[in-house]
Amino acid sequence: MTSEPHAFLTIDHGAATASIALIGRVAGTWRLIGTLALPAGAAVDIAVDLLVSRVRIADPELASALGVADIDSDALPRFEVRSRRPRRLAVVAAAERTLTRLMATAGRSGWRPTGASAETTDPLVMSRLLLDHDIDAILVGAGDPPRPDERSAIRELAALVAAVAVRRPEVPVVLSGAMSEALDEFGDVSSRPGPIVLAPAALERGPARAGQSIRIRIPATDGPDAASDKPDPLGELLLEVAMPADDPRRAIGPATQALADVLHRRVETIILGHDAGVRAAAEPSIGGTHREVRLAVVPEAAVAPDEPDDAIVDGVLVWSTVPSDRHRIRDRMRELRIAPWADAAGDGAALRMAAARAALVRLAAATTDFEGASPDLVVCGGGVWSAVPAPTVALAHVDVLRRSGASQYALDHARLMGTLGAIPDEHERLTVMGDLADDLLAPLGSVVIPSGLRSGRSAGSVLVHAGGGVSELDLVPGSLELVDLPPGETAVAEFRFRDRIKLGARGRHFAVDVAGGLGGLLVDLRDVPLRLPDRADRRRDLLAAWQAALWQGFDT
Amino acid sequence: MSTNGASEPDVPADLGLVSARRLIAPPAEITFPLAPGDRALVAAGETVVAGAPIAERLRDPELIDRVVPASADPRPGGRTSDGELLFVWRDRWRVAGGEVTESFDSPVTGIVREVRPGSAIVIQASGRALNGIVALGGPSRGRLHIAAGSDGELRSGGLDVGLAGTILVVGSRIDAETLTRARAMGVNGIVVGGLASKERRDFTASERRQRAALHRLAPYAVLVLEGATRRPLPSPVMDVLEALAGHEVAIVANPPMLVFESEVDVPQPRPDFVRVRGGPLGGRDGIWAGLVGPRRFAGGVHLEAGSVRFADGTVTAVPLGDLERFV
Numbered sequence: 036m037t038s039e040p041h042a043f044l045t046i047d048h049g050a051a052t053a054s055i056a057l058i059g060r061v062a063g064t065w066r067l068i069g070t071l072a073l074p075a076g077a078a079v080d081i082a083v084d085l086l087v088s089r090v091r092i093a094d095p096e097l098a099s100a101l102g103v104a105d106i107d108s109d110a111l112p113r114f115e116v117r118s119r120r121p122r123r124l125a126v127v128a129a130a131e132r133t134l135t136r137l138m139a140t141a142g143r144s145g146w147r148p149t150g151a152s153a154e155t156t157d158p159l160v161m162s163r164l165l166l167d168h169d170i171d172a173i174l175v176g177a178g179d180p181p182r183p184d185e186r187s188a189i190r191e192l193a194a195l196v197a198a199v200a201v202r203r204p205e206v207p208v209v210l211s212g213a214m215s216e217a218l219d220e221f222g223d224v225s226s227r228p229g230p231i232v233l234a235p236a237a238l239e240r241g242p243a244r245a246g247q248s249i250r251i252r253i254p255a256t257d258g259p260d261a262a263s264d265k266p267d268p269l270g271e272l273l274l275e276v277a278m279p280a281d282d283p284r285r286a287i288g289p290a291t292q293a294l295a296d297v298l299h300r301r302v303e304t305i306i307l308g309h310d311a312g313v314r315a316a317a318e319p320s321i322g323g324t325h326r327e328v329r330l331a332v333v334p335e336a337a338v339a340p341d342e343p344d345d346a347i348v349d350g351v352l353v354w355s356t357v358p359s360d361r362h363r364i365r366d367r368m369r370e371l372r373i374a375p376w377a378d379a380a381g382d383g384a385a386l387r388m389a390a391a392r393a394a395l396v397r398l399a400a401a402t403t404d405f406e407g408a409s410p411d412l413v414v415c416g417g418g419v420w421s422a423v424p425a426p427t428v429a430l431a432h433v434d435v436l437r438r439s440g441a442s443q444y445a446l447d448h449a450r451l452m453g454t455l456g457a458i459p460d461e462h463e464r465l466t467v468m469g470d471l472a473d474d475l476l477a478p479l480g481s482v483v484i485p486s487g488l489r490s491g492r493s494a495g496s497v498l499v500h501a502g503g504g505v506s507e508l509d510l511v512p513g514s515l516e517l518v519d520l521p522p523g524e525t526a527v528a529e530f531r532f533r534d535r536i537k538l539g540a541r542g543r544h545f546a547v548d549v550a551g552g553l554g555g556l557l558v559d560l561r562d563v564p565l566r567l568p569d570r571a572d573r574r575r576d577l578l579a580a581w582q583a584a585l586w587q588g589f590d591t
Numbered sequence: 592m593s594t595n596g597a598s599e600p601d602v603p604a605d606l607g608l609v610s611a612r613r614l615i616a617p618p619a620e621i622t623f624p625l626a627p628g629d630r631a632l633v634a635a636g637e638t639v640v641a642g643a644p645i646a647e648r649l650r651d652p653e654l655i656d657r658v659v660p661a662s663a664d665p666r667p668g669g670r671t672s673d674g675e676l677l678f679v680w681r682d683r684w685r686v687a688g689g690e691v692t693e694s695f696d697s698p699v700t701g702i703v704r705e706v707r708p709g710s711a712i713v714i715q716a717s718g719r720a721l722n723g724i725v726a727l728g729g730p731s732r733g734r735l736h737i738a739a740g741s742d743g744e745l746r747s748g749g750l751d752v753g754l755a756g757t758i759l760v761v762g763s764r765i766d767a768e769t770l771t772r773a774r775a776m777g778v779n780g781i782v783v784g785g786l787a788s789k790e791r792r793d794f795t796a797s798e799r800r801q802r803a804a805l806h807r808l809a810p811y812a813v814l815v816l817e818g819a820t821r822r823p824l825p826s827p828v829m830d831v832l833e834a835l836a837g838h839e840v841a842i843v844a845n846p847p848m849l850v851f852e853s854e855v856d857v858p859q860p861r862p863d864f865v866r867v868r869g870g871p872l873g874g875r876d877g878i879w880a881g882l883v884g885p886r887r888f889a890g891g892v893h894l895e896a897g898s899v900r901f902a903d904g905t906v907t908a909v910p911l912g913d914l915e916r917f918v
Contacts, residue, residue, distance in 0.1 A: 071895075073608060073895065073911060074610045074911060074912045075610070076610030076611055076612075077607065077608045077609065077610055077611075077911070078607030078608065078611070080607070081604055081605060081607035081608055082607075082608060084604070085605070085608065085882070157654060158654060158677065158678075158685055159627060159628075159652060159653070159654040159677070159685075159687055162627045162677050162678075162687070162709065163626050163627055163709075166626075166627060166707075166709045166710045167624070167710070168622060168624060168707065168710045168711035191680050194678045194679060194680050195677070195678045195680075195685075197678070198667035198677060198678030198679070199667070199678075201666070201667045201668075202667050202668045202707070202708070202709065202710070203707070203710070343788075362787065362788055362789045365788040365789075365819070366787055366788050366818075366819035366820050367819075367820070369788060369818060369819040370818045370819055370820055370869070373724055373818050373819075374818070374868055374869060374912075375912075376610075376910075376911070376912025376913075377868045377869030377870070377873075377912055377913050378869030378870050378873070378913065379869075379870075379888075379892060379894060379910060379912050379913075380870060380888035380889045380890050380892045380894065380910060381870075381871075381888070381889035381890045381892075382890075383869070383870070383890075384890040384892045385890070422892055422894065422912075423892065424891060424892070586890075586891060587891050
C-alpha cells in the first residue's frame with residue numbers, strides 16, 4: 036500500500052452536467068480509472084465519494100495500488116474546470132455591412148451578441164442598448180479603411196460609445212478597425228477599470244466563408260508557412276475577452292491539437308453543450324511546420340437555447356422522431372433549458388437527439404470553413420450524449436455533417452477534452468493526453484460516406500476484410516449499411532462502385548482502413564447533402580428507421 | 592404527502608447526488624432597469640419602503656440637441672431641465688427627454704445599492720424570496736390569495752372583482768385569456784406552476800398592446816415557478832405559499848422571484864424529501880430511499896437512479912435527473 040495517492044480527480048463543472056473522472060498512475064502511465072456524470076446541482080463531494088467507492092469495490096487491488104483504498108476522497112488532488120454562461124456583448128457599427136461581420140465574428144467567439152448600426156438605429160436606441168445592465172462588454176467597429184458610407188458616422192458613434200464608457204467604466208470596450216483611430220475620444224483609458232482594447236477589423240469574407248472560425252496559434256517554432264497564415268485576430272481577441280484560458284470550451288482548442296499530435300491524425304472535436312456548441316480542428320504538427328488549431332465557440336449552437344424562437348423550434352421539428360407540434364416542442368425545449376437532465380428517458384431521449392441535431396445544424400452554419408475534407412478522427416462530446424446510446428452519436432453527426440470521405444468517430448465519454456486542454460503547460464498536456472488518449476475516447480466506429488451515387492440501382496459492393504474473414508455487402512444508394520466491427524478491431528473496406536463516385540477523391544475502386552467501435556462500420560449511402568421528405572410523418576418514419584439499427588430498445 | 596414531519600430523520604449522504612433547489616432565497620439584490628431619459632428619485636444607500644416612488648419613467652423618449660453651458664458641469668448621465676445628457680456631438684449635447692412620465696414605485700422594502708442613470712436601480716430587498724423561472728410584466732405587489740390548489744387550474748370564469756389588488760396563486764397552469772381577464776379585474780399578479788409557450792406568447796403580445804396605449808397600466812406581473820408544461824406545484828412550495836396567504840408579497844422579474852417579509856414563518860420540508868420533476872412520475876412527492884446505481888429506462892437509456900418511497904408505500908427507481916430536493 037502506498038501512503039501517497041497515485042491518482043487525481045478531474046472535475047468538469049458544466050452548465051448542465053458535472054463530470055468527474057478518477058485518473059491513476061498504472062504501470063508508469065496515466066489511465067482513466069473511473070468516471071461519473073451527474074446533473075449539475077448535485078453535491079460534487081458526494082459524487083466523488085461514490086466514484087472512489089465504486090473503484091474500491093470493483094478492483095480493491097487497483098484501489099490499493101493507487102493509494103485510494105482507504106484515503107479520504109478530500110485528500111485526492113483535483114483539477115477542476117468550470118464553464119461559465121456566455122456573456123452578452125453589445126455590438127455597434129457605423130454601417131450594416133460591418134455590423135453583420137462583427138456579429139458573425141462575435142457569435143463564434145463565445146459571446147451572445149446584440150447589435151445595432153448607425154445606419155438603421157438612432158443614437159437614443161443605441162444608447163439604450165449599450166447602457167443595458169445585462170451588457171458585459173462593448174464591441175464598436177468600422178471597416179479598415181472605412182468605406183465612404185461609414186466615414187460620416189464614425190465620429191458620432193465614437194462620441195456616443197465614449198460617453199457610455201464614462202458611465203459604465205467597468206465594461207470592457209473593443210474598438211475594431213478604423214474605430215481604433217477614435218481612441219482619443221475615450222480620454223485617459225489607463226484610469227478606467229474596464230480595458231479599452233484596440234483590435235483589427237472583422238474579416239471581410241464572401242457568403243461561403245461567412246462562418247470563418249478562429250485560428251489559435253499554439254506556441255511553437257514558426258514554420259516556413261507562417262507568413263501564409265491568415266488568422267482572425269479579432270475573433271481571437273474576442274475569445275480571450277469572453278472566457279479565461281482555463282474555460283473548458285476554450286480549452287477544446289489546445290486539447291484537439293494535443294490529440295492530433297499524439298495520434299498523428301487530423302482531428303476534429305465537436306462538443307454540443309447546454310450553453311454553446313464548440314468546434315475545433317487540428318492537424319498534427321510536423322517538425323518546423325507552424326501549428327494552429329481552428330476553434331469556434333458558438334452560443335447560438337447551444338442544445339437548449341434561452342429563447343427557443345420559431346427557427347429553433349422548426350429546426351428541432353425537422354429531426355424529431357416523435358409526433359409533435361410547434362407549441363409542444365417549444366414547451367419541451369424550454370423544459371430542457373430549465374432542467375436538462377429531467378425526462379431523459381423515452382420520448383425525452385428522442386427530443387435530445389432532435390435538439391442535438393438541430394444544434395449541430397446551427398454549429399455547422401456558423402463554421403462553414405470546417406467543411407473541407409473529412410478529418411481522420413471526429414471526437415464527439417457534450418452532456419447531451421450522456422442520455423442516449425453511444426452508437427447513435429456518430430449517426431446524429433453524419434446526419435448533419437455530410438462530408439464525402441471516411442472518418443473514425445469517438446466519444447469523449449468522460450468529458451476529459453475540456454479538462455485536459457486546460458492544463459496550462461503544453462508539454463504536460465501532451466504527456467497526459469498521450470497516456471489517456473485510448474481511455475478518454477470511446478470508439479464509436481468508422482463512417483464512410485461516398486457521394487455522387489446514382490439512385491435507383493445497386494451502386495456496387497463492398498468487401499470488408501476483417502480478422503481473416505471477408506464479408507460482402509451490396510451498396511444500395513439511399514441506404515445505411517451497418518457492418519458489425521467491434522471496438523479494437525480494424526479492417527480494410529474494399530469498395531467497388533459501378534460508376535465513378537467521390538470518396539475523398541474520385542474513382543471506382545477504393546480501399547479504406549477502418550476501425551471498429553460501438554456502432555461498427557457505417558457505410559452511409561444517403562444523399563450528400565441529406566434530403567428528407569417534406570411530409571412530417573414520412574420524415575419521422577425515415578429518421579426512426581435509420582436510428583433503429585443503432586438504438587436497441589427504442590420503440591417510440 | 593406531508594412535507595414537514597414532526598421528527599427530523601437522518602439525512603442519507605447519497606441524497607446529495609440529487610440536484611438541490613433552494614426553497615427560500617435570502618434577501619436578494621433586485622434590479623429594476625432604467626432607460627435613457629428615466630429619472631431616478633433615489634440614491635445609493637437610501638432606504639426605500641414598498642410603494643415608494645423610486646423613478647420617473649419616460650413614456651416616449653426622444654432625442655433632443657441642446658447647448659449646455661460649461662458652467663452647468665455637464666457630463667454623460669447628468670440631467671438638465673430637458674432630460675438626461677447622453678453625449679456631445681458638434682458642440683451640442685444629445686439629450687434623452689420627453690413630456691410624459693410615469694412614476695415607478697418600488698415593490699419591495701430595502702436599501703438602494705446602486706443607481707445607474709439610464710441603466711438600472713439595484714435594491715437589496717429586506718425580505719426573503721421564493722425563486723421562480725421567469726416573471727412576465729411587472730413588477731407588482733399585493734396580498735397573496737390562494738385561488739387554486741397545487742394541481743388546480745384557474746379559469747377566467749373563476750375571477751371576480753373581489754380579487755382586485757391581490758396576487759393569485761392559481762395552481763399548475765393558466766391560459767392567456769384568464770391572465771388578461773385577471774388584469775382587467777384589477778388583480779395585481781399571478782403565481783403559477785407552468786405557463787405554456789403559446790399562453791406566454793399571447794399574454795406577452797397582449798401586454799405589449801396594452802402598454803402601447805396612452806393610459807398608464809396598473810402594475811401586473813406573472814411569476815412562473817416551474818416551467819412550460821403543466822405540473823403540480825411542489826408541496827414544499829405550496830406549503831410556503833399557504834403560509835404567505837393574506838400577507839403582502841411582491842413579484843419581481845430580475846431575478847424572477849416572489850419576495851415576502853422575513854417575519855413570516857414558512858415551513859421547511861423534511862430533509863429526505865424529494866420530488867419527481869420529470870418523466871412518467873413527474874409531479875409526485877416522496878422520500879429518498881437510497882441510491883440504486885445505473886438502471887435501464889424507457890427507450891433503452893441507462894441512467895443513474897435512486898429509490899423513492901411514495902405516499903402509497905411503493906418504492907420506485909427514478910433517474911437522478913428527474914429528482915430534486917429542497918434546501
